[in-house]
Amino acid sequence: MNSIQRIVHRPFFIKLFNWEYWSFTSVYLCIYPVWxxxxxxxxxxxxxxxxxxxxxxxxxxxxxxxxxxxxxxxxxxxPSVFFSIPANGDIVLRELQRAGLQFPLIGKPNIGGRGRGVKVLRDEKDVKAYVHNAYLDFHIQEFVxxxxxxxxxxxxxxxxxxxxxxxxxxxxxLSVTGDGKHSILHLLQQDKRALMYLGSMKRIHGNGLNFVLPEGEKMIVSxxxxxxxxxxxxxxxxxxxxxxxxxxxxxxxxxxxxxxxxxxxxxxxxxxxxxxxxxxxxxxxxxxxxxxxxxxxxxxxxxxxxxxxxxxxxxxxxxxxxxxxxxRYLCLREGIAMFREAKDWSRKLAAMTE
Incomplete structure (x- = not known):
């Protein structure tokens, strides 16, 4: 990879030249007058x-x-089971067992968006951690x-x-295909799309990104x-x-x-x-x-x-x-209250996504 390619491969330039990574405001600002x-x-x-x-x-x-x-x-x-906060991990596990749900499962906030606060739950430990970090009511559903x-x-x-x-x-x-030589992290670093989500992948997989996949083996990382x-x-x-x-x-x-x-x-x-x-x-x-x-x-x-x-x-x-x-439409008071609540939910969802 030459110097020009290395520069263009940086997240700043990837975002600059690919509008799909622009912020919500950047995409919508020009068409707000139509709204x-x-x-x-x-x-x-x-x-x-x-x-x-x-x-x-x-x-x-x-x-x-x-x-x-x-x-x-x-x-x-x-099949899904809904829970209100504060929730107890042991009680949640009992309710999941009573509902017949088996691992892996998916945890989701009851009010969410753009995948925030959504996590794969592979065992009881994951469920207890998810319950502990829940800042909003949530539900756990069967992994499809x-x-x-x-x-x-x-x-x-x-x-x-x-x-x-x-x-x-x-x-x-988002996935990578092993070459039998390089770590998952290295493979992600070579992919422009993966580079944009590297921080998230590190939070999800931790030291697992150091694993070297066998040649030809494909792994879904997200x-x-x-x-x-x-x-x-x-x-x-x-x-x-x-x-x-x-x-x-x-x-x-x-x-x-x-x-x-x-x-x-x-x-x-x-x-x-x-x-x-x-x-x-x-x-x-x-x-x-x-x-x-x-x-x-x-x-x-x-x-x-x-x-x-x-x-x-x-x-x-x-x-x-x-x-x-x-x-009916919402009145002005109801509309303003909706946006205020959404701001608070967004903050809590960000905390659940950490």
Whole structure:
């Protein structure tokens, strides 16, 4: 690697030349005027609350996963047990055993986002540590074994019998392939994407990064389908054919009051998913969901802006239609309180992610 390559390989320049790593504010700042125009059209800064009437704040911020999971048919999501803080590790373990959950498991905050506070729990020691460090109510769910994960954005106008898929993101988990000579840490340091998440990988794996993988052996170092946790997002919206649309539409119409949002799904194969089998919904995101297919490295920031605005317009239309049916927007006091609570949750989530 020559001097120019070494410079470009530094995190600062990787971030500079790849907009997918920019901060939320940097990406959205230029299109905020469009959001303000949509607020004026709805005559409310918080019109989004009416988009999904059965979800708190329409799923924009502060929605409870416990409340959402109760409106999803149980056959579509992994078994989960919810806990309030303060919690006792021994009691949590007993409840998990009573529910029949077996390791490995996944711990998640009841209110979260962008993968913060999500951890793999491989044994009782991990569970007790997670409970000890929980600053928010949380739930522990069965680890879904399917190897593939995707985010499918679904939209249905309240006056239409059927909905449609507006975008699909496929996810490639952050991984390395051994060469029999170098440590996992060394291999990560040679990969531009891995470099952006090296700090997180050190916290997760510790001294395990010094292990040398046999030649040709592949290891997933971050099993989370979150962009903020290292997954590569790929735009596979072309897979939204009639068969897949029919399956997703059938599922979403069984979720009361759900018109706009993204389903994060783990599944065996696209063929099986299109037949409605061997899959599990691990997350339902409402009005605050991003059309995450925009983060495909092949897409420009201009494509991202176009897709974000397209989805904002859809969100606005659905919200106004539901508002005419009697579903209320948030008032100014409620909206301000929502953002204040979100700031506090963000601080606690950051502490759980340490």
């Amino acid at each position: 303000l125009l949509l607020c004026l059209r709805a005559r409310s800064f918080f019109f989004f609350a009416a988009s999904n009437p059965t979800i708190k704040n329409g799923g924009f911020l502060g929605e409870s996963k416990k409340d959402i999971i109760t409106i999803i048919p149980p056959q579509y999501h992994p 074994p399917w190897k593939n994960e995707a985010g499918i954005f679904y939209v249905r106008y309240p006056n239409q019998p059927n909905g449609f898929i507006s975008g699909i993101v496929g996810k490639e988990f 099993p989370f389908g979150n962009h903020a946790r290292g997954s590569k997002f790929l735009d596979v919206s072309n897979l939204a054919d009639e068969k897949l649309t029919a399956v997703i539409d059938k599922i979403c119409k069984q979720i009361p009051g759900f018109y706009y949002g993204r389903l994060d799904i783990r599944f065996e194969s696209w063929e099986a998913l299109k037949e409605g089998r061997n899959f599990s919904i691990i997350e339902v995101n409402g009005a605050g969901a991003e059309p995450t297919h925009i983060y495909d490295p092949r897409h420009s920031i201009f494509f991202a802006w176009k897709e974000i605005v397209r989805h904002w317009i859809i969100l606005n239309r659905i919200s106004r239609m539901n508002h005419k049916k009697g579903h």
